Every structure is written in structure tokens, then in C-alpha cells.
Amino acid sequence: MHYPSIFNDAIGPVMRGASSSHVAAAHRIGALARDYMNGDFHTVLIEYDPNGSLEPTHESQGSDMGLFTALMGWDVTDERMTEAGRYLEESGCSVEIRITDYGATHENTYKLTLESDVDKVCMIAISTGGGMIEVIEINGIKLSMFGDYHETLIFSEDETLVDGQNADYILKRQRVIQVKGQDFVTVPDGIEVRTMAPVLPIGARKTMMVPFVDTTSMLAFNEDKNLSLWELALKYESARGNISEEIVFEKMRDIVRILDHSIDQGIKGTTYEDRIYPAQAPKYKEKTGANNFLNLGLHNDVILAVTALMDVKSSMGVIVAAPTAGSCGTLPGTCLGVANALNMDEDQKVKAMLAAGLIGVFIAHMATFSAEIGGCQAETGSGSGMAAAALVTLFDGTLDQSIGAASMALQNTFGLVCDPVANRVEAPCLGKNVLMAGNALSAANMALAGFDPLIPLDEVIIAMHQVGQSIPCELRCTGKGGLAMTPTGQKIFKQMNN
Incomplete structure (x- = not known):
């Protein structure tokens, strides 16, 4: 089973660009393809299916840019990202992008072909939200690769080539043996073997187990332990990643410091x-002290932090997809905006973000962070539920209050559509991030005051996913409905795409 990770699925990656489903996911797909070819190729063909969501958005939301950056061998935070395509062509590569009806069955499908004088790979992969991916086909052979294992591909029909005791997760797909992990594999001469390194920050292993996968099993696990949500997050991620709880805590501290720096950068201007x-x-910072401005207290601090993060994202600065780049303001802007305004210490921020990350794990397990699948409720809506739990943690609320806050916040997001104007992740994305931050503030206070969420969080997540899938595809990040299709929206599109 593919168990979500806080740092893989819910809070991360650290990246540049407008969209994690586009830039970060594309970068990971490109990195795997480059690794398969050992960095040796002179021809690049990228194909998008006209029936998917990437056909109208691949350029404006950064899919091409993410692929090019990975194919250059650069990190996803490289400041040369916007020019990666030019660098790739100047290196001697022939680059072509086609719109091809190849029968893609997922909204976010990438088909990438790399070729050298002696070798070729055709990789089909999907972006599943928040930068997460799955490679589903290599050279016409079906397989499943999430980028969290060292992978060895042995192209042979003879599955006895591999010692089953050392590679007990062998998956035979037509004529490829897929060996997960770092086991030493010996095969006879003449058998084609390829290896690829992981592209996710938290790796997987064959014996991986987690203590729980949803709130129901978490509460059962915690029955005799009386742990808080952030402490349970440490237990989960430590087991998931086979790392110590101290390492988990410090990894989240690194994330908090990146986010605080991005907020400061956004407030100064981009x-x-x-x-x-x-x-x-x-502008918002300047206005907060004016007499003709509503005194919303902490809410104004939150709006400022959310806006700052969205500004940094839109200027190709470094942000953290939490859970996605399109919703990068909601959770961290709310959590850190409040914590910084009240001069809370860094450890408090880390604990709150860990609590949010565990709520994100449950969402990733039962639903999606992809707007192409679930609309904006999957992105800013999910971020709002995570933020509500983070706020309760900041104020030392109980485990039940944290879960209840997440439930109430998510309940208020059902049906939230994704209709980006001019295929940019700016309008109405900024407003929706701010809106969902306010929703998190309200839900947190309601939970701390003892409001009953009525519907358990697990049931809310499942229902949210069902609602998201029923939203028309025109309103799921395709730029083909809502505000994107208004006369003014179309005018802006023409201006931005001249």
C-alpha cells in the first residue's frame, strides 16, 4: 500500500513556480526520465492529451518549465528555472511539444520521450496533486512507480533471474521485473537493467508499516497514550520514513524557517x-495602520501573510507547497501569521505545522490535493482544514478539538471550484487562499469554544472527495469555465498570451 508522508504528500515540496501539480510533479517525472537515460539524450518530445487538463495549462502553469529544469539536472528551486528551456536547446537538444490524443485516462498525464544515438525511453506518468506522481508506463510496459524507492528495472521474461529472498517486492509487468529497494541484483550479461534513484524527500521500504491511516485508527492507537495531534504526527512520520522523531521535528523546523523567510520577502515586495x-x-501592510481600514485584529495579520506567500509564488520565489503551490498561502499564512503576530516561539510553530501535516496525510489517503480532480476544495479547502487544526494546536487545544476544527473547516469548502483566469494561479486563487484562511480561523475558534462538528473527519474527507469528482471538468483547473470564461477573463488571457 502507498502510505502518504507528511513531507512527501502534505507539506512539501520546497519549490519555485505557480503549481505543484505542474512544476514540481513535472520536475520529478523529468528527473526519473533523465536518470533512466543516465543524462544522455539529444531529443526531447513532450506530449499532452487534448482531453486532459494540461493541454491548456502546461505552459502558463509551468509543466514545460518543470520538465526542462529536471532534464538539465537542476534542482526544482534553481533560480534559472524560467530559462531552462533555452538552456536545454543551447545544450544541443532538439525539443518538441505536441498535443496528441493518446487516450490518457487521467487529467494530469505526461508523456515524455527522450532519445540518444543508442537509446530511447518513452515514459507516461500522472501528477496526482501536491507534486506527487506515479509513473504508469515505460516503453509500453505497464508498471507503478511513485518515486520513493530506488528502482531496478530488469527487462526479461525470466523472473527467476532475481533472488526472491533479496527482492521480495518483484512486480512482473509483461516483460519487466520491477525491483523496489536497494537490494543487490545480479543478472547475466546481455540482460537490460536500469536503475533510478528516488525523487521524493522521504523514501519507502519493503517492510514499511504505519501506526494508523485515518482519524478512526489514530484514536484507537491513542486510546491509552493521551498524545496530542502533533505528537501523533511525529509517531506517524517516524514510522513512515524510518527516521527518528527528532529528525521529523527538525525537518519541519527547516520548513517553518523557509516559510517565515518567504513571508518576510513577500511583505518587502516582489x-x-x-x-x-x-x-x-x-500595499496591504501599508493600509493596516490607516483609519479607513477595518481593524480585524489577527485576521489582518493572516491576510498579510497569506498574500505575501502568494506574491512570492507568483514572482517565482521559493515557497513550500502546503499542500499545493496553488494553496501555498492558506495553511502557512494562517498558522505563521497568527504565531508571528503573537510572538510565539519557533517550537510552537513546528508543532502546529506537524499537526496540520497529519491532517493532510488523512486527506491524501482518502481524497486528493489535485484541483484537476477535486476543484479548489482539494487545494485551498484542504489547506483550510489543515490550518484549522494547526491553530487549535497553537492554542493548546485538545486532540478532539483539533480534529473537530479540521472537520468543520472542510465541511465549509464543498463545491469550491478552480477557475484560474488566463491559466495563471493568481486570480481568483489569491482571494480563495484568503477566504479559506478566514474559514480556518472561524473553525478553530468554534472548536475551541466547544462547537460540535457533527460529522466525523474521516466521513467529511470521503464526502469532500465525492463532491470534488462531481464538479464539472470545466471548473477543475482547466481554464474553461467560471471567471476564466468571462469577457474580462478572456481579455486578460489574450493580453497574457500575446
Whole structure:
């Protein structure tokens, strides 16, 4: 079973770009393809299916850019990302992008073909939300690869080539033997073997077990332990990643420091040519002290932090997809906006973000973070539920209050559509991040006041996923409905795509 990870699925990756489903996922797919070819190729063909969501958004939301950056061998935070395509062509590569009806069955399907003088790979992969991927086909052979294992592919019909005791997770798909893990594999000369390194920060292993997978099993696990949500997050991620709880805590501290730096950067102001909005956070900061401005208290601090993070994202600065780049303001802006305004210490921030991450694990396990599958409720909606639990943790609420806050916040997000204007993750994305931050503030206070969420969190997550799948595809990040199709939205599209 593929168990979600806090740092793989819910909070991360650290990245540049507008969309984790586009930039980060594409980067991971490109990195695997480059690894397969050992970095040796001179021809690149990228194909998008016209029936998917990437056909209208691959350029404006950064899929091409993410692939190019990975194919250059650069990190997803490399500041040269916007010019990666030019660098790739200048290196001698022939690059072509086609729209091809190849029968893609998933909204976010990538088909990437790399070729050298002596070798070739055709990889089909899907982006599942928040930068997570699954490679589903290599050179016409079906398989399943999430990027969290060292993978050895042995192209032979003779599965006895591999010692089953050392490679007990052998998956035979037509004529490929897929060996997960770092087991030493010896095969006869003449048998084609390829190895690929993991692209996710937290690796997997064959004997992986987790203590729980949803709130129901978590509460059963905690029955005789009386742990808080952030402590349970440590237990989960430690077991999931086979790392110590101390390492988990410090990894989240690194995330918090990146986010605080991004918020500061956004408040100071950002510049970038290819964006709809100019920098908004400095204007908001200036206005908060004016007499003709509503005194919303902590809510104003949250709006400022959310806006700052969205500004940094739109200017190609470094952000953390939490859970996605399109919703990068909701959770961290709410949590850190409140914590910083109240001068809370860094450990409190880390605990709150860990609590949020565990709620994200449950969402990833039972639903999706992909707007292409579930609309904006899957992105900013999920972020709002995670943020509500984080806020309760900041104020030392109980485990039940944290879960209840997440449930109430998620209940309020059902049906939230994704209709980005001009295929940029700016409008109405900024407003929806701010809206869902306010929703988290309200849900947290309601939970701390003892409001009953009525519907258990697990049931809410499942229902949210069902609602998201029923949203028309035009309103799931395709730019083919809602505000994107208004006369003004179409005018902006033409201006941005001249």
C-alpha cells in the first residue's frame, strides 16, 4: 500500500513556480526520465492529451518549465528555472511539444520521450496533486512507480533471474521485473537493467508499516497514550520514513524557517514580469495602520501573510507547497501569521505545522490535493482544514478539538471550484487562499469554544472527495469555465498570451 508522508504528500515540496501539480510533479517525472537515460539524450518530445487538463495549462502553469529544469539536472528551486528551456536547446537538444490524443485516462498525464544515438525511453506518468506522481508506463510496459524507492528495472521474461529472498517486492509487468529497494541484483550479461534513484524527500521500504491511516485508527492507537495531534504526527512520520522523531521535528523546523523567510520577502515586495497582479502584500501592510481600514485584529495579520506567500509564488520565489503551490498561502499564512503576530516561539510553530501535516496525510489517503480532480476544495479547502487544526494546536487545544476544527473547516469548502483566469494561479486563487484562511480561523475558534462538528473527519474527507469528482471538468483547473470564461477573463488571457 502507498502510505502518504507528511513531507512527501502534505507539506512539501520546497519549490519555485505557480503549481505543484505542474512544476514540481513535472520536475520529478523529468528527473526519473533523465536518470533512466543516465543524462544522455539529444531529443526531447513532450506530449499532452487534448482531453486532459494540461493541454491548456502546461505552459502558463509551468509543466514545460518543470520538465526542462529536471532534464538539465537542476534542482526544482534553481533560480534559472524560467530559462531552462533555452538552456536545454543551447545544450544541443532538439525539443518538441505536441498535443496528441493518446487516450490518457487521467487529467494530469505526461508523456515524455527522450532519445540518444543508442537509446530511447518513452515514459507516461500522472501528477496526482501536491507534486506527487506515479509513473504508469515505460516503453509500453505497464508498471507503478511513485518515486520513493530506488528502482531496478530488469527487462526479461525470466523472473527467476532475481533472488526472491533479496527482492521480495518483484512486480512482473509483461516483460519487466520491477525491483523496489536497494537490494543487490545480479543478472547475466546481455540482460537490460536500469536503475533510478528516488525523487521524493522521504523514501519507502519493503517492510514499511504505519501506526494508523485515518482519524478512526489514530484514536484507537491513542486510546491509552493521551498524545496530542502533533505528537501523533511525529509517531506517524517516524514510522513512515524510518527516521527518528527528532529528525521529523527538525525537518519541519527547516520548513517553518523557509516559510517565515518567504513571508518576510513577500511583505518587502516582489517583482516579476509574467504575472497578473503586481505585488499586493506591501500595499496591504501599508493600509493596516490607516483609519479607513477595518481593524480585524489577527485576521489582518493572516491576510498579510497569506498574500505575501502568494506574491512570492507568483514572482517565482521559493515557497513550500502546503499542500499545493496553488494553496501555498492558506495553511502557512494562517498558522505563521497568527504565531508571528503573537510572538510565539519557533517550537510552537513546528508543532502546529506537524499537526496540520497529519491532517493532510488523512486527506491524501482518502481524497486528493489535485484541483484537476477535486476543484479548489482539494487545494485551498484542504489547506483550510489543515490550518484549522494547526491553530487549535497553537492554542493548546485538545486532540478532539483539533480534529473537530479540521472537520468543520472542510465541511465549509464543498463545491469550491478552480477557475484560474488566463491559466495563471493568481486570480481568483489569491482571494480563495484568503477566504479559506478566514474559514480556518472561524473553525478553530468554534472548536475551541466547544462547537460540535457533527460529522466525523474521516466521513467529511470521503464526502469532500465525492463532491470534488462531481464538479464539472470545466471548473477543475482547466481554464474553461467560471471567471476564466468571462469577457474580462478572456481579455486578460489574450493580453497574457500575446
